[in-house]
Amino acid sequence: SGADIEAVRAQDVLIDKAAVKAYIELHIEQGPVMVARQLPLAVVSGIRGNVRHNRIECLGDAQHSGVVPRWLRHDAVFAVSDLVMRLDAHWRALLERGTDLVVTVGILQTDPAEHSISRIPGQVGFSLEARSKSTDTLEAFYQLVQAEVSAIARERGVSFRFDRRLLSEPATMDERLCALLSQACADQGAAYEVLPSGAGHDAALFANAGIPSAMLFIRNQNGSHNPHESMDLDDFMLGVQALSVAASRIA
Known part of the structure; x- marks a missing residue:
């Protein structure tokens, strides 16, 4: 029953x-x-196998786009863009060394209730997934993710909030x-x-x-x-x- x-x-x-x-x-x-x-x-x-987060949030500061200079901004979109491009560089370097790995950001979005052409985005939600035939590769890449997140948080004056990490073994x-x-x-x-x-x-x-x-x-x-x-x-x-x-x- x-x-x-x-x-x-x-x-x-x-x-x-x-x-x-x-x-x-x-x-x-x-x-x-x-x-x-x-x-x-x-x-x-x-x-x-894969390691993934269904949702990661980057939290910055939503401000008027015309009055805040670059050095005072906490732009969530630029921060996430930095992260994606840095992870792509790591991915390319690993592939050149013969590592089996694919990396995908399948969801990337600002809040439609708040975003505007003239508003510095203060929040971005995105997903992250890496796949490999090696558990060691997945763990090593995940540590790179954590290191880059910490660096970008300091550089851009933002924070990142992760949901539960999901792991599927190869x-x-x-x-x-x-x-x-x-x-x-x-x-x-x-x-x-x-x-x-x-x-x-x-x-x-x-x-x-x-x-x-x-x-x-x-x-x-x-x-x-x-x-x-x-x-x-x-x-x-x-x-x-x-x-x-x-x-x-x-x-």
Whole structure:
């Protein structure tokens, strides 16, 4: 009669993990790689984790734009702009060293009830997300974020207020299951490659819980989170068949 809400809230394990032989997930690719390489299928090698804040607030001082000189301003927009550009510079430097990392500020907004062309913005809300296959990379980048926030707060005379930090651990897919999926793709005569996943998936939760896990991607035109995304049904059926064949071979 429904779920045990208290157990869910406590994040208790509600199944016998030893009774689960494997978890295999079929999913569209959410990026453009498979379309660009003309691959109907791909076996997922691992899944990036992420660290994120849904909302960070930069608090400055809202004043008239015409009467306050630069040295007396506490401009939240310029402060956040400084932060974004400094993080981009760190990101670029890390990529040049071969680090796996993507960084996104997906929400950036002043308060529509208060903002004005002639008003120095005193408050900006924004989100921040970093993704990587390495937990160490995520933690190191997060420490860079904290250092830059402290520096900009001093330089611009603003403060930053963070909501709860959310962390999703990276996951590696099971080698044996990946091999079974690869062989199943080959048996269907389908072109395929082994690719990492930049997006998070349920398979990561199962893998990090100690359950052997794997994923099979299906080509998807125009990616995901896009009203023009489009999966060909023939690609889907190839994936279903490969999934079925691989599952039948799990001892």
